[in-house]
Amino acid sequence: MRIGAAVRVMALAGAAALVVMPAFTATSVVLNWGFLILLYTALAQSWNLLGxxxxxxxxxxxxxxxxxxxxxxxxxxHGMAVxxxxxxxxxxxxxxxxxxxxxxxxxxxxYFAVGTLAVAEILRITVGNILPEVSSLPAARLAAYAITPRYYLALGLAACVTITARMLAHSRFGYGLAAMREDEEVAEAIGVSTFRYKLLAFIISSGFAGAAGGVFGYYHxxxxPQFAFNPVWTFDALLITFLGGVGTVWGPLAGAVFFLxxxxxxALRLGELHLLIFGVLFILIVAALPGGFVEAWRSLPVMRRELVAEASNSVADSVRRRRRSP
Known part of the structure; x- marks a missing residue:
């Protein structure tokens, strides 16, 4: 079976398992884990659309x-439907x-990276100064709380963002973004309206990030409020994307599972030291797999052919040496 066909089969099987999982689990722990993986997948994919x-x-x-x-x-x-x-x-x-x-x-x-970080920090500080430190659910909402609808909401969002990413990647718009990523000046020279493409991608990316935030706000x-603007959400999305495969459709999902x-x-084994160890491991993984897990998976057929060719050459050399020996 080809790698592409294997990926499609695995994706369909995984999607079916995610859909039916609430019916086969008796504990909310599993659904909470599933929710977090799906939420982080959606957030990382939203960053991936632009970055x-x-x-x-x-x-x-x-x-x-x-x-x-x-x-x-x-x-x-305040009473609006979720x-x-x-x-x-x-x-x-x-x-x-x-x-x-x-x-x-x-x-x-x-300059763009630092500018966006500055805007985010201004918003975080402003929200922290204006709004209460914590917002808790009223008793009626608390009594009706259930994880299953929140899980399905995260599943729907993750599926929507991933499908959008796949459609964009194989569209004229996606090819324009890819050309712009490689060389913006060359992209402009061949007729790509780079500013318009960047702005549209930025709006789509921001909207999906907002949707992920909305699911997060509904979940807790x-x-x-201030924590929702914490830069950790940016850097977690960035780490997940690079681990799974930046600029790939399935990278955010693979990265989210591994990351969490x-x-x-x-965290369970090392306590406070886990952040330091995690950072070192991240650097080592990115250095060893610059294309992420998805690119490593895609390279398996090439590696297999190279190993087979190397083994065949080794056997052939051994046979020739035996024939030459008296």
């Missing part, structure tokens, strides 16, 4: 995650992407 496919490193991704979380949480607690509140949070984040991206994308390289019993499992294991 991976377009090569624009956005270090302020947490700002849009936080805006979506805050908007969704406030509207939902679906409508989530759409409003997504729209708020996308609108912020337009407002910030229109001037910000005039900057290039590290106690919600800390490794982080949990290290």
């Amino acid at each position: 991976g496919f377009g090569g624009q490193v956005n270090l302020g991704h947490a700002a849009f995650f936080g805006l979506g979380a805050l908007t969704t949480r406030i509207l939902w607690l 679906s409508a509140a989530l759409l409003a949070g997504t729209a708020a984040a996308a609108a912020a992407g337009l407002v910030i991206g229109a001037p910000g994308l005039r900057l290039r390289g590290p 019993l106690s919600f800390y 499992l490794l982080r949990e294991v290290l």
Whole structure:
């Protein structure tokens, strides 16, 4: 079976397992784990749409995650249906992407990265100064809380972002982003409207980050507004994307599974030292697999052919030496 066919079969089997998992698990621990993997997949994929496919490193991704979380949480607690509140949070984040991206994308390289980080930090500090430190669910909402609908919401979002990424990757827009990522000046020379492409990708990326934030705001019993804007959301998404494979469709999912499992294991065994060890491991993995897990998987057929060819040459050399010996 070809690698591409194997990936499709695995993807379909995995999707089916995720859909039916709530019916076959009797504990909320498994669903909470599944929820977190799906949430981080959606968040990392939203960063990947701009940073991976377009090569624009956005270090302020947490700002849009936080805006979506805050908007969704406030509207939902004030009586709006969660679906409508989530759409409003997504729209708020996308609108912020337009407002910030229109001037910000005039900057290039590290200037754009630092500029987005500065905007995110300003929003985080402002929210921390204006809003209460924590928002807890009212008794009625708390009594009706269930993990299953939140799990399916995260599953739907992760599927939506991944399908969008796959469609974009094989579209004219995706090819334009790829050309821009390799060389922006050359892309402009061949007719790619780089600013328009970057702005549209920034808006889509911001909107999906806001949707992930909205699901996060709906999930938590106690919600800390300032934490939703914490830069850790940006850097977690970045780490996951690079681990799985930056600029690939399936990289964020592979990276999210590995990231969460490794982080949990290290936290349980090493306590406060787990952050240091995790950082070292991340550097080693990225150095060993610069294309991430997905590119390593794709290279397996080439590696297999090289090993077979090397073994065949070795056998042939051995046979020739035996024939020459008296």
